[in-house]
Amino acid sequence: MELHPYCRKAQFYETDAMGVVHHANYVYWMEEARTDFMDQIGYPYQKCATEHGIDMALTGIECQYKGMVRFGETVRIVMSITKLTPARLVIHYDMYDSATGDLRFEGESSHFFYLRAKNRPVALKRVLPDLYQLLSSLCTGADRE
Amino acid sequence: MELHPYCRKAQFYETDAMGVVHHANYVYWMEEARTDFMDQIGYPYQKCATEHGIDMALTGIECQYKGMVRFGETVRIVMSITKLTPARLVIHYDMYDSATGDLRFEGESSHFFYLRAKNRPVALKRVLPDLYQLLSSLCTGADRE
Amino acid sequence: MELHPYCRKAQFYETDAMGVVHHANYVYWMEEARTDFMDQIGYPYQKCATEHGIDMALTGIECQYKGMVRFGETVRIVMSITKLTPARLVIHYDMYDSATGDLRFEGESSHFFYLRAKNRPVALKRVLPDLYQLLSSLCTGADRE
Amino acid sequence: MELHPYCRKAQFYETDAMGVVHHANYVYWMEEARTDFMDQIGYPYQKCATEHGIDMALTGIECQYKGMVRFGETVRIVMSITKLTPARLVIHYDMYDSATGDLRFEGESSHFFYLRAKNRPVALKRVLPDLYQLLSSLCTGADRE
Numbered sequence: 184m185e186l187h188p189y190c191r192k193a194q195f196y197e198t199d200a201m202g203v204v205h206h207a208n209y210v211y212w213m214e215e216a217r218t219d220f221m222d223q224i225g226y227p228y229q230k231c232a233t234e235h236g237i238d239m240a241l242t243g244i245e246c247q248y249k250g251m252v253r254f255g256e257t258v259r260i261v262m263s264i265t266k267l268t269p270a271r272l273v274i275h276y277d278m279y280d281s282a283t284g285d286l287r288f289e290g291e292s293s294h295f296f297y298l299r300a301k302n303r304p305v306a307l308k309r310v311l312p313d314l315y316q317l318l319s320s321l322c323t324g325a326d327r328e
Numbered sequence: 329m330e331l332h333p334y335c336r337k338a339q340f341y342e343t344d345a346m347g348v349v350h351h352a353n354y355v356y357w358m359e360e361a362r363t364d365f366m367d368q369i370g371y372p373y374q375k376c377a378t379e380h381g382i383d384m385a386l387t388g389i390e391c392q393y394k395g396m397v398r399f400g401e402t403v404r405i406v407m408s409i410t411k412l413t414p415a416r417l418v419i420h421y422d423m424y425d426s427a428t429g430d431l432r433f434e435g436e437s438s439h440f441f442y443l444r445a446k447n448r449p450v451a452l453k454r455v456l457p458d459l460y461q462l463l464s465s466l467c468t469g470a471d472r473e
Numbered sequence: 474m475e476l477h478p479y480c481r482k483a484q485f486y487e488t489d490a491m492g493v494v495h496h497a498n499y500v501y502w503m504e505e506a507r508t509d510f511m512d513q514i515g516y517p518y519q520k521c522a523t524e525h526g527i528d529m530a531l532t533g534i535e536c537q538y539k540g541m542v543r544f545g546e547t548v549r550i551v552m553s554i555t556k557l558t559p560a561r562l563v564i565h566y567d568m569y570d571s572a573t574g575d576l577r578f579e580g581e582s583s584h585f586f587y588l589r590a591k592n593r594p595v596a597l598k599r600v601l602p603d604l605y606q607l608l609s610s611l612c613t614g615a616d617r618e
Numbered sequence: 619m620e621l622h623p624y625c626r627k628a629q630f631y632e633t634d635a636m637g638v639v640h641h642a643n644y645v646y647w648m649e650e651a652r653t654d655f656m657d658q659i660g661y662p663y664q665k666c667a668t669e670h671g672i673d674m675a676l677t678g679i680e681c682q683y684k685g686m687v688r689f690g691e692t693v694r695i696v697m698s699i700t701k702l703t704p705a706r707l708v709i710h711y712d713m714y715d716s717a718t719g720d721l722r723f724e725g726e727s728s729h730f731f732y733l734r735a736k737n738r739p740v741a742l743k744r745v746l747p748d749l750y751q752l753l754s755s756l757c758t759g760a761d762r763e
Binding site for chain 2: 195196198199200202203205207254
């Protein structure tokens with residue numbers, strides 16, 4: 184499966200009085216990249232949530248700011264699954280200036296799979312083995328189980 | 329009933345690259361003032377929505393920008409009900425610089441009452457006559473019915 | 474000049490506890506459409522602001538909510554200049570569900586041209602006659618001067 | 619010096635379609651707590667930035683989500699300086715439900731001191747020894763230098 188990076192143009196309303204994109208917006212961009220990734224692999228969030236009642240609940244976020252992004256610049260977000268267990272998932276994000284290729288941001292989000300109907304964590308491997316298999320095949324880390 | 333204005337300090341993340349509060353944030357501040365107003369009159373949104381299943385659904389917003397607000401400045405928001413019918417509500421907002429008293433913003437939001445259970449508009453006057461009476465007594469406009 | 478509408482996918486973080494896109498986000502989408510429009514006509518905001526020191530300062534916003542937008546839906550935003558005077562500009566926005574074509578939102582933004590260097594309003598017609606001519610040729614309203 | 623925690627009521631616009639506060643908002647709340655802290659110790663951000671030309675530039679953020687916050691709930695944010703060097707600062711944030719005292723969130727932000735005039739990092743200890751001394755006296759970590 185050939186996945187393409189997610190590209191996102193920085194908007195004016197995302198800047199702050201320092202003249203650059205405010206740091207909280209990268210958290211939104213990580214979410215956008217996740218959404219786009221799930222669309223690309225054929226398991227849109229809405230489908231997971233509505234049809235299967237499964238959410239990727241968030242437990243943590245890490246952000247490292249490497250450089251500023253300005254209004255009008257486009258970031259290219261390369262997302263990779265660095266850890267997958269039957270019940271958990273860790274995703275890494277590299278954001279580059281699309282014009283220069285310079286790294287602007289590195290981030291990570293940690294998730295567990297959550298079954299709405301029973302209101303508790305669930306092993307994705309058991310309830311959605313196809314999706315688990317797919318994520319596993321895309322996992323670049325050594326931490327695949 | 330003595331109502332006090334809602335005061336709100338402008339945050340750094342609300343500024344944009346022009347160095348002042350981005351115009352979309354006033355829409356959030358109008359919502360904050362509404363929420364505070366409902367708290368003050370003893371009908372918090374959550375109570376209306378959860379206990380009674382009634383929302384104040386939004387149909388329109390108007391914003392007039394009179395002056396800029398900067399990070400660290402506090403706005404004093406004076407809210408008034410300018411129109412009330414059994415099924416509809418119009419609210420006006422004046423936002424002042426709390427230090428100088430200068431008018432910074434005037435806005436208006438238009439709402440209809442909405443019954444979640446039946447998924448349709450509803451006459452507040454019929455389903456929550458107490459709240460209707462209260463809002464009516466606070467209505468400053470000529471358009472009270 | 475052939476201009477295309479601006480398309481925008483609603484993100485999860487733009488939803489609220491009602492399960493639909495929060496009303497303030499349309500204000501951001503109007504800005505995105507404006508930015509895209511200026512890019513399309515060859516006068517990106519940054520160019521206007523940086524090279525020529527001219528901003529399109531906002532004086533007012535109007536929003537009419539016609540229907541809800543949900544996470545994952547794409548809106549198609551058709552923008553038009555409805556009024557242009559040497560010193561002022563009014564823009565209208567229609568937002569449609571891209572799948573069904575249903576109208577979801579109508580909005581308007583009012584602007585004046587602002588010269589940073591002198592910190593005061595300016596006649597675009599005089600300082601940037603090329604851009605003024607271009608906007609004028611795209612103005613669909615009767616209020617062109 | 620007696621510092622009080624920063625309290626913040628969760629707003630409706632901060633919720634998402636899961637019915638709880640969206641995870642990005644905690645990043646804003648960390649900033650609000652920092653701003654309030656600087657106000658309390660008598661060195662408001664604006665003063666640092668405008669009078670002294672010094673920013674607390676951000677290099678990283680860490681968020682651990684311990685529980686959900688709902689619209690209308692108030693969080694009590696306890697902020698502490700856990701590391702201070704002449705040029706760098708690490709801040710820790712615990713956010714509690716103000717009604718139950720339950721921990722909802724733990725976060726950390728990492729900063730360096732930045733001199734606008736020279737466009738480069740700077741030793742706070744040298745350029746603003748008073749503020750450095752004050753922060754040092756409030757530092758709870760072992761990593762004070």
